[in-house]
Every structure is written in structure tokens, then in C-alpha cells.
Amino acid sequence: LKTAVILAGGKGTRMGMLASEVPKPMLKVNGQPLLAYQVEWLKRYGFEEIWMITNHLGDVIEAYFGPGDDFGLSIKYYREVEPLGTVGGIKALEQLLQEDFLVLYGDTLLDIDFPRMLQFHMQKSAAATLLVHPNDHPYDSDLVQIDANDRITAFLPKPHEPEAYYRNMVNAALYILSPLIFPFLQQGVKADFGKDIFPKLCKELPVFGYNTPEYIKDMGTPGRLEAVTEDLLSGKVAGRNLRHLQRAIFIDRDGVMNLDKGLICHYDDFELYEFVPEAIRLINRTDFIAVVVTNQPGIAKGMYDFHDLEMIHMKMDTLLGRAGAKLDALYFCPHHPEKGFEGERPQYKVSCDCRKPASGMLLKAAERFHIDLSRSYLIGDHERDIIAGKRVGCTTIGVETGHALSMGGESPDYRAKDLLSAVKLIIDLETIHG
Numbered sequence: 001l002k003t004a005v006i007l008a009g010g011k012g013t014r015m016g017m018l019a020s021e022v023p024k025p026m027l028k029v030n031g032q033p034l035l036a037y038q039v040e041w042l043k044r045y046g047f048e049e050i051w052m053i054t055n056h057l058g059d060v061i062e063a064y065f066g067p068g069d070d071f072g073l074s075i076k077y078y079r080e081v082e083p084l085g086t087v088g089g090i091k092a093l094e095q096l097l098q099e100d101f102l103v104l105y106g107d108t109l110l111d112i113d114f115p116r117m118l119q120f121h122m123q124k125s126a127a128a129t130l131l132v133h134p135n136d137h138p139y140d141s142d143l144v145q146i147d148a149n150d151r152i153t154a155f156l157p158k159p160h161e162p163e164a165y166y167r168n169m170v171n172a173a174l175y176i177l178s179p180l181i182f183p184f185l186q187q188g189v190k191a192d193f194g195k196d197i198f199p200k201l202c203k204e205l206p207v208f209g210y211n212t213p214e215y216i217k218d219m220g221t222p223g224r225l226e227a228v229t230e231d232l233l234s235g236k237v238a239g240r241n242l243r244h245l246q247r248a249i250f251i252d253r254d255g256v257m258n259l260d261k262g263l264i265c266h267y268d269d270f271e272l273y274e275f276v277p278e279a280i281r282l283i284n285r286t287d288f289i290a291v292v293v294t295n296q297p298g299i300a301k302g303m304y305d306f307h308d309l310e311m312i313h314m315k316m317d318t319l320l321g322r323a324g325a326k327l328d329a330l331y332f333c334p335h336h337p338e339k340g341f342e343g344e345r346p347q348y349k350v351s352c353d354c355r356k357p358a359s360g361m362l363l364k365a366a367e368r369f370h371i372d373l374s375r376s377y378l379i380g381d382h383e384r385d386i387i388a389g390k391r392v393g394c395t396t397i398g399v400e401t402g403h404a405l406s407m408g409g410e411s412p413d414y415r416a417k418d419l420l421s422a423v424k425l426i427i428d429l430e431t432i433h434g
């Protein structure tokens with residue numbers, strides 16, 4: 001990709017102005033405008049041309065960046081006379097955007113390993129790839145629904161029904177778009193990608209969600225500026241970029257997150273332990289990625305289907321989200337090895353490399369999120385979990401809930417009462433060993 005479009009104006013949408021005449025993208029974080037961080041980021045990943053879409057306050061922006069010479073790339077401007085949401089300016093540039101291009105919002109601070117996202121976009125042959133992530137307030141966010149292949153199947157704008165269950169996955173305002181999308185944009189009509197375009201587009205074209213725990217935050221409220229500055233100075237913004245090795249805490253589901261009632265077939269039977277939201281919130285405050293890895297042989301056994309399982313995970317995400325806790329990723333194994341039972345799904349009755357004690361799910365997560373497994377942890381209640389973790393070099397912690405390692409055999413590196421105690425133990429260990 002060579003071209004990026006930055007939405008740096010758009011009055012009346014999310015780019016509202018502060019009391020002063022400073023456009024939000026020119027707000028200073030640690031002495032430098034937000035937009036300048038974006039320009040530097042684009043330069044770092046080889047972009048050659050930036051289009052900035054501005055409005056009546058565009059003078060300030062143009063005066064600062066000029067033609068881009070000081071930044072080592074070409075910057076051009078398109079000034080909207082009449083603000084047409086997030087879509088209008090891009091539609092106006094249609095003739096100049098004949099290859100895939102990147103869209104970002106001028107009021108965000110971000111640091112994403114872009115080549116990784118681009119590789120995803122190419123592998124999926126996507127017409128559009130949207131950056132998505134879980135957040136700590138999904139109940140009042142616009143959500144996307146994603147299938148197991150990362151394709152976005154629906155947009156769920158807020159407000160949500162108070163009783164509804166949903167996966168915690170939010171569209172984070174960074175898009176790779178192909179020119180295939182242009183026929184869906186109307187010239188001269190005010191529209192917004194999130195509200196008006198993507199909900200329809202995802203039914204017509206392959207639109208994918210690229211889930212990442214990397215840093216991207218917008219200046220939704222003035223208070224955010226302080227938080228974002230703090231994150232920048234503490235190294236959190238750069239540290240989360242997936243070009244750096246990350247660390248994870250892998251968590252088994254049944255018997256660790258939720259009461260073990262045998263195979264859970266229906267979301268009504270899914271019940272989180274009361275200490276779990278606090279445990280996950282604690283992880284969210286560290287630099288560890290929280291990843292659930294769960295064997296779900298009930299799929300192979302024909303006891304429940306993928307939709308039932310998705311509903312269970314929607315409930316899990318929703319209950320956590322209400323408590324301000326989020327999981328960064330979830331992997332499940334639908335397989336089971338022994339064939340020959342009534343009602344089974346033969347295609348899933350196979351020996352796979354993902355069913356724990358195999359380590360396939362951990363390896364998959366490690367590749368996706370660039371995880372250093374030897375500096376990561378696994379928390380489980382079953383010998384299978386401990387073996388899976390040890391095989392790839394994780395430090396393992398056995399808990400006394402669920403199976404409570406009742407089978408004997410493989411010993412964990414540490415033991416803890418439950419998930420919360422295990423997370424506290426990890427935090428203690430990290431403090432001791434730095």
C-alpha cells in the first residue's frame with residue numbers, strides 16, 4: 001500500500017471541535033500534534049502519499065504539514081466545503097484511489113504493525129479489512145459480528161438490548177479499502193462508514209475484521225487526552241505493536257472461567273465463577289494478552305453445534321464486558337478422536353493438533369499475536385492443560401476449581417486456589433523477577 005487517507009475534518013461527526021479553534025487532529029500529545037504521529041507512522045511503513053480531508057479549519061493543518069517534504073512523503077489536501085460525514089471526501093477522491101488504500105481518523109493515536117494487517121487483508125482477498133478489538137465498555141459501543149473465518153457478518157449499532165448477548169468486538173476506525181467499495185458510496189450525500197456503509201457492504205462484499213490487541217484510541221472525550229499521553233510516555237503505545245514479542249496468559253474455560261457442569265450445551269447452563277471478572281480486569285491492566293483456549297468435543301459428539309457454542313461465548317463476553325473485563329482472543333477445538341458413537345459429526349471425529357494436551361491453539365495464537373510462549377503463562381484445572389502449556393514452554397498454574405488436577409500425573413509449575421489467585425500469583429512473580 002502506498003496511499004493513505006486521513007479524515008482530519010468532518011465537522012458534525014466524531015471530529016467535533018474543542019472550544020478553541022484547534023482541530024482535534026492538531027491536539028498536542030507530549031508536545032506534538034496527533035496527526036504528526038500518524039504521518040510518522042505511515043512513513044515508517046512505507047506509505048508515499050497521504051490525502052488529508054479537511055474542513056474550514058484546514059488552514060492550521062496545511063500550514064503545519066505543507067506538501068510533506070519535512071516528513072519524507074507527499075501530502076495533499078482535499079477541503080470539504082460542505083461536510084459529508086466520513087464518506088463524502090473519500091468518494092470525491094474516487095478517480096485518484098484506484099488501488100487499495102488505508103483510511104484512518106485524524107483524532108486517534110495508534111501504533112499498529114501494519115505489514116501484519118496488510119498480510120491478513122491479502123490472504124483473505126478482502127474488499128475491506130477493518131481493525132477490530134474488544135474494549136472495556138462493549139455495552140455502549142457499536143459492535144461487529146465475526147464468523148470463525150474472521151469475516152464480518154453483521155454490524156450491531158448501539159444501543160443494545162439490555163438482555164442481549166454479543167461478542168465483545170468493536171470497529172476501531174482503521175480500514176484498508178479496495179476500490180470495489182466505491183459503487184456503494186454515493187456522491188454528494190452525507191454518510192458515515194460505520195453507520196451507513198459497512199452494515200450494507202458486509203452483506204455484498206467480503207469484509208473482514210482484523211482483531212488485534214495493539215494500541216488505538218480516539219479523542220472521544222477531552223479527558224482521553226491525558227490518558228493517551230500517559231500511555232505514550234509509559235511505552236504502552238509502542239510496546240503493544242505486534243512487531244515486538246508479546247506475552248499472554250492462556251486460560252482454560254470450563255472449570256476455570258465457569259462452573260464445570262460436564263459439557264455445556266446451552267448458554268443457560270453457562271455460569272461464570274464470581275471472581276472471574278476481577279481476574280480478567282487484573283490481566284487487562286498488565287501487558288499480558290488474555291487468551292481462552294478450550295476443548296469443545298461436544299461439537300464432534302453432536303451434543304451442540306457451532307451456533308450454540310457461539311451463543312455461549314457471546315454470553316461469556318457480555319458478562320465480562322458488563323464488568324469492564326475483556327478477553328483479547330478465544331480459541332476452541334471442536335474435535336474428538338474416538339469414532340463410532342450415535343449422533344456424532346464424523347468430519348470432526350479426528351485426531352487433530354489443537355485438542356489439548358496438544359498445543360495447536362497456543363501455537364496458533366502465538367503466530368497471530370507474535371507471542372513469546374516461554375514468557376507466557378497457562379492456567380488450567382486439568383492435566384491436559386498443563387501438558388499443553390509445558391510442551392511449548394509456558395509457565396503453568398493448576399487451579400483447585402473444576403477438575404482440580406484430580407487425574408494426577410503431570411504437575412504444574414505452581415498451584416493456586418482459583419483463577420483470581422492464579423492471576424495475582426503471576427503479578428507477584430513478575431514483580432519479583434521483573
Ligand SMILES: [Zn+2]
Binds near residue numbers: 333334335352353355
Ligand atoms: Zn482440534
